[in-house]
Amino acid sequence: MTFAxxxxxxxxxxxxxxxxxxxxxxxxxxxxxxKKHFDEENYFDAVTEFKRLLFFDNxxxxxxxxxxxxxxxxxxxxxxxxxxxxxxxxxMNAITSEQIFxxxxxxxxxxxxxxxxxxxxxxxxxxxxxxRFNDKSDEINYWSGWAYIFADEWEKASTSFALxxxxxxxxxxxxxxxxxxxxxxxxxxxxxxxGMGQFYTGEYVSGxxxxxxxxxxxxxxxxxxxxxxxxxxxxxxTLLWWRFYNGNLQNAEKFxxxxxxxxxNKALLYLQNSYIGNKP
Amino acid sequence: xRVFLTILSLFSISILPQSITFDFHSPxxxxxxxxxxxxxxxYLRAVEEYESIKNINFNDTINFKIMLCYxxxxxxxxxxxxxxxxxxxxxxxxxxxxxxxxxxxxxSNSFYQLSEIQLYPFSTEDSFTxxxxxxxxxxxxxxxxxxLISEDEIINPFDGxxxxxxxxxxxxxxxxxxxxxALAGVLSAVIPGSGKMYVNEWGDGITALLATGLLAFLxxxxxxxxxKTRAWIFTGLDxxxxxxxxxxxxxxxxxxxxxxNFEFSEGIKLFLEQENYFLPQYDFCN
Numbered sequence: 327m328t329f330a331x332x333x334x335x336x337x338x339x340x341x342x343x344x345x346x347x348x349x350x351x352x353x354x355x356x357x358x359x360x361k362k363h364f365d366e367e368n369y370f371d372a373v374t375e376f377k378r379l380l381f382f383d384n385x386x387x388x389x390x391x392x393x394x395x396x397x398x399x400x401x402x403x404x405x406x407x408x409x410x411x412x413x414x415x416x417x418m419n420a421i422t423s424e425q426i427f428x429x430x431x432x433x434x435x436x437x438x439x440x441x442x443x444x445x446x447x448x449x450x451x452x453x454x455x456x457x458r459f460n461d462k463s464d465e466i467n468y469w470s471g472w473a474y475i476f477a478d479e480w481e482k483a484s485t486s487f488a489l490x491x492x493x494x495x496x497x498x499x500x501x502x503x504x505x506x507x508x509x510x511x512x513x514x515x516x517x518x519x520x521g522m523g524q525f526y527t528g529e530y531v532s533g534x535x536x537x538x539x540x541x542x543x544x545x546x547x548x549x550x551x552x553x554x555x556x557x558x559x560x561x562x563x564t565l566l567w568w569r570f571y572n573g574n575l576q577n578a579e580k581f582x583x584x585x586x587x588x589x590x591n592k593a594l595l596y597l598q599n600s601y602i603g604n605k606p
Numbered sequence: 607x608r609v610f611l612t613i614l615s616l617f618s619i620s621i622l623p624q625s626i627t628f629d630f631h632s633p634x635x636x637x638x639x640x641x642x643x644x645x646x647x648x649y650l651r652a653v654e655e656y657e658s659i660k661n662i663n664f665n666d667t668i669n670f671k672i673m674l675c676y677x678x679x680x681x682x683x684x685x686x687x688x689x690x691x692x693x694x695x696x697x698x699x700x701x702x703x704x705x706x707x708x709x710x711x712x713x714s715n716s717f718y719q720l721s722e723i724q725l726y727p728f729s730t731e732d733s734f735t736x737x738x739x740x741x742x743x744x745x746x747x748x749x750x751x752x753x754l755i756s757e758d759e760i761i762n763p764f765d766g767x768x769x770x771x772x773x774x775x776x777x778x779x780x781x782x783x784x785x786x787x788a789l790a791g792v793l794s795a796v797i798p799g800s801g802k803m804y805v806n807e808w809g810d811g812i813t814a815l816l817a818t819g820l821l822a823f824l825x826x827x828x829x830x831x832x833x834k835t836r837a838w839i840f841t842g843l844d845x846x847x848x849x850x851x852x853x854x855x856x857x858x859x860x861x862x863x864x865x866x867n868f869e870f871s872e873g874i875k876l877f878l879e880q881e882n883y884f885l886p887q888y889d890f891c892n
Contacts, residue, residue, distance in 0.1 A: 352628045374651050378630055378639050550836060558836055561824055565843065 353379065357388050361395065369399035389419040394429055401432075406440045423458040434469055435606040443477035464490045471496060472606055475597070478590060480504040496603075503593045513582035514575050523578025527585055536574040543567035633659045637668070645891035649675040666695035671890065673704055682708035700888070702735045707883045710742045737763050741884045748775050748874055768881065775874055782866055787859040794855035798848055801855025805862045814851040821847060 360375030376392040376399075383389075397413035400406070410433055417429035430453060437446035450470050453459050459466065467489040474483035480500045487497035508527050517523030520540040524533030543566040550559035597605065629635060640655030653675035656668050669691045676685035685708050692701035740763035747755060757776050764772050785805045794801030799815030802808075821844035828837035878884075 352630070356630050374654070377643070377648075377651070381639050381642050382628065382630060382635065546836065546839065553833070555828075555831075555833065555836070558824060558828065558833070558840075561820070562836070562839065565821075566839075 353383055353385075353388065356382075357392070360392070364395050364399060367402070369402050372396075373399045386419070390416050390421065390425055390429075393419060394432070397429075397432060401436055401439075406436050409436050427453070427459055427462060431465065431469060434473070438469070438473050438476050438606040441476055443473045446473040447477075468604070469606075471500070475500065475594075476606075480507070480590075496601075499593070499597075499601075503589065506589055507586045508582040510579045510582040510586070513578040517575045517578040520571065520574045523575070524581060527578065527581040529581050532577065532581070536570075536577065539570045540567065540574060543570055633662045637663060640671075641890070644671055644675065647678075649678040653679070666692060666697055667890070669695070670697040670701060670888075673701060674888065677704060677708050677711075680711075682712040699734050700885075703738045703885055706735070706739055706742055707885060710746065710883070738884060744772065745874060745878060748772075748779050749871055768884075771877060775870070775877070778870055778873075782863075782870070784863045784866060785859040787856045787863075790855040790859035791852050794852045798851050801852070802858055805855070805858045807858055810854070810858075814847070814854075818844060818847050818851060 356375065356379045360372050360379060363369070363372035363375055373396050376396045379388055380392050380396075383392075393412045393416035397409045397411075397416060400409035400412060413429050413433045413436070417426055417433070420426040420429055430449060434446045434449045434453075437443065437449065447470065450466055450473065453462070453466050467486045471483045471486035471490075474480070474486055480503050484497050484500035484504065487494040487500060491497070513523040513526050515523075516526050517536075521533035521537040524530070524536055543562060547559050547563040547567045550556075550562055630639075636655050636659050640652050640659075643649075643652035643655060653672055656672045656675065660668055660672065669688050673685050673688035673692070676682070676688065686705045689701045689705045692698060695701070744760045744763055747760060757773070757780075760776050761769055761772050790801035790804050792801075793804050794814075797815070798818035799811035799813070802811035802814060821840050825837050825840035825844055828834075828840060
């Protein structure tokens, strides 16, 4: 009899325990199903299944991870506002400081991608001033560098990467891009002598044309003054010479900006396709 | 030993309430989840969920929600397919109206001509739908380029504050404050800058008048003083300003008219959006 009771109790224990384990598995299974969609880059279904899990799961066990993965799924679909929304929810439901850091970094990466770099830099400053993340300074500096790259501030980007390692590959890259860029202010300043700014940016034909126009209108203006045709001189000087002289200044500055844009786009393309390392 | 086993069993039983298997994909739970998505405005996912249970859990509300979801995500033909399933339901009128709205939006707010009314065998019982159809037809006449029907026909389907707004749109449509590009060009050809002033660009007009007049004077004065080079430069500049001014006045009138058209059609579209295309707001979420 005693043996039978023992067997009975043992069976009850096994059955109840199994049911309990299975129950935990059904939420776990749902999470794994959603995660499988995510891993297979099937982001629409991943979001659906994670949302389903969050809707029914009252335990809060998956709140952080599901929201984070929903955010990342939206990010992959370039729905950046939705992505930030869910990553912020993940951050709010984070338990460890590591999770908070991870979700904040993801939000920062999205801000870098959508070029709201001021916001990204402000969030990075918050992390930098947070004592909990004192040991994360390298990662903070790394993403600061990327934020500066997307803000088109290559020198600051180089400085940020240098804080991690003085021979960091991205520091060298930023330095090379920076040295390759034209300075629009120099281009404009050189154009005080018409055409020089265009020569500086390698636009020799445009520079020669600019010289030609300014010489012509300058000659006619001075000539009018020499002949005591003051009003004529003022009119030619303002309507033509000044117009062309001013155009020459703006033109040189525009050339520098255009060429810089081409160079920075090329640099970003390289980073997007060929750089091996963490990218936003 | 018995005591130990009893405690062990009680412990196991205590976790029993938590250990009920949960079926995320049962029709009931799919419906709950779909309702949640619907209320969150995630119509694409909501409709997918509703579609997966519509054959198991046949329900007029679900079908109408499917229709609404497709309409919200711009799949108007799919939305109208659901109308058939609602032909004998409590949502019959709502579904018919939504179907008309879908047709209206599908054709980029340009509804069918009134003759299309024959396609809809409205009976006297369908006065609500017929009135709704007439409202959309009025809106389409205002938005479209077809010849206008009478003001009464346009306004009659509406009531309350809608009437006043539609009447003002009708006035705007029949008497748009257009400016004639030809007249603007001619005015600027006769008196430089006056074409610009005609299209309310006073600053540009006065500048053009002064610049053209001044350059003409300089050209004349230089010819008179036998300074040929400068005279021709000023003549060339003046001709350039004059021609540019005539061309600019014509373009300004065209831009002015395009802006009138744009603001008019955007105004109607905004009005339709604000009025939810004259459909009631369905409250499925509270």
